[in-house]
Amino acid sequence: MTRHPLILRAHLAREGFALDVDLRLPGHGVSALFGPSGSGKTTCLRVLAGLERDAQGLVSVDDQTWQDSARQLFVPVHRRAVGYVFQEASLLAHLSVAGNLRFGWQRTPPAQRRHGWDQGLDLLGIAHLLQRMPAELSGGERQRVAIARALATSPQVLLMDEPLAALDAQRKAEILPWLESLHRQLDIPVVYVTHSPDEVVRLADHLVLLEQGRTLAQGPVADLLARTDLPLSHGDHASTLIEARVQGHSPADQISVLGFDGGRILLPMLAQTLGKDATVRLRIQARDVSLALQRPEHTSVLNILPATVTDIIPDGSGQVLVALQLAESEQTPPRPQAARLLSRISEFSARRLRLTTGQKVYAQIKGIAIVR
Numbered sequence: 012m013t014r015h016p017l018i019l020r021a022h023l024a025r026e027g028f029a030l031d032v033d034l035r036l037p038g039h040g041v042s043a044l045f046g047p048s049g050s051g052k053t054t055c056l057r058v059l060a061g062l063e064r065d066a067q068g069l070v071s072v073d074d075q076t077w078q079d080s081a082r083q084l085f086v087p088v089h090r091r092a093v094g095y096v097f098q099e100a101s102l103l104a105h106l107s108v109a110g111n112l113r114f115g116w117q118r119t120p121p122a123q124r125r126h127g128w129d130q131g132l133d134l135l136g137i138a139h140l141l142q143r144m145p146a147e148l149s150g151g152e153r154q155r156v157a158i159a160r161a162l163a164t165s166p167q168v169l170l171m172d173e174p175l176a177a178l179d180a181q182r183k184a185e186i187l188p189w190l191e192s193l194h195r196q197l198d199i200p201v202v203y204v205t206h207s208p209d210e211v212v213r214l215a216d217h218l219v220l221l222e223q224g225r226t227l228a229q230g231p232v233a234d235l236l237a238r239t240d241l242p243l244s245h246g247d248h249a250s251t252l253i254e255a256r257v258q259g260h261s262p263a264d265q266i267s268v269l270g271f272d273g274g275r276i277l278l279p280m281l282a283q284t285l286g287k288d289a290t291v292r293l294r295i296q297a298r299d300v301s302l303a304l305q306r307p308e309h310t311s312v313l314n315i316l317p318a319t320v321t322d323i324i325p326d327g328s329g330q331v332l333v334a335l336q337l338a339e340s341e342q343t344p345p346r347p348q349a350a351r352l353l354s355r356i357s358e359f360s361a362r363r364l365r366l367t368t369g370q371k372v373y374a375q376i377k378g379i380a381i382v383r
């Protein structure tokens with residue numbers, strides 16, 4: 012089913028802060044709002060939910076207009092089909108898990124329900140917790156129940172405000188796979204506020220970078236991560252994403268071959284459950300990519316990809332960030348839509364190699380993480 016984009020055009024002036032955004036988010040998948048504290052992420056969610064009466068602009072979800080200031084239209088909060096999940100799960104303490112879920116479920120007339128009662132339980136793995144009281148749940152379980160309760164209202168959009176921020180690293184790791192499967196199976200857009208680059212690379216399809224109430228950039232997450240002009244690509248955590256497809260496994264060599272627009276990657280054998288054509292998201296840290304002018308031979312590095320340098324910028328403390336466009340082979344000219352990589356090398360090495368934009372190089376990838 013094609014879903015209409017979600018539109019959030021909003022202007023809101025508070026003392027010492029102004030929100031001025033014009034967002035167009037895909038009608039499916041996860042859109043992450045990322046930015047420093049106070050940049051306006053939560054305010055964007057609040058405008059979407061109808062909690063900011065003074066905001067001027069346009070809000071449209073699944074082709075329904077919830078707000079259009081030019082026409083004096085403002086659908087009140089209780090009539091917007093929004094599921095809202097906060098940092099701290101706000102379950103009703105006197106009701107069991109089943110009672111909390113029923114509370115959300117009964118708010119929606121049967122004809123408007125988008126999925127069955129069991130679907131939310133299955134998606135979040137909480138069927139065995141139905142009789143428990145909220146005080147008898149772990150932090151991660153409580154948050155899963157809070158998400159299921161938000162889904163039980165059959166929302167047209169799910170708003171999640173740093174849902175993992177209150178959990179420790181172990182609980183985060185426990186809940187992330189549930190969020191990923193939610194993302195794969197859910198047919199509604201999710202707008203996800205986070206401070207965490209790790210959550211962005213694992214969960215987001217689309218990314219909005221906010222700064223001081225304004226949009227610094229918005230677009231597919233892999234495109235934004237590969238840009239050298241945005242704060243995300245600076246420092247030690249700079250990384251890029253490649254969406255690859257399993258081409259086959261070689262049990263004899265214990266190697267899997269993955270293809271993507273711009274080349275092929277070899278990985279130590281993936282689980283056979285990932286059949287041919289399964290899609291996998293790979294994260295490649297800029298610091299794990301080194302460069303050579305000639306194809307290195309006699310090396311243990313499995314992945315050496317021909318590429319063209321598209322940008323070189325200083326990146327502090329004697330380092331430079333090199334943007335690369337990958338090509339299928341040395342002979343294929345670079346295509347703008349082919350996958351991109353970042354490489355973080357010393358300024359000394361860049362000078363020694365006489366790197367310039369437009370130059371053909373070989374990117375040696377020393378580490379690749381499968382993030383989903």
Ligand SMILES: Nc1ncnc2c1ncn2[C@@H]1O[C@H](COP(=O)(O)OP(=O)(O)OP(=O)(O)O)[C@@H](O)[C@H]1O
Pocket residue numbers: 025026027028046047048049050051052053054055206
């Ligand atoms: N109810 C309010 N009244 C006045 N100012 C507010 C209110 N809520 C938030 N603000 C201010 O609006 C600005 C944006 O806040 P917002 O909560 O949207 O930021 P954020 O990016 O979500 O931050 P964080 O990551 O810290 O949650 C901040 O300067 C904040 O202090």
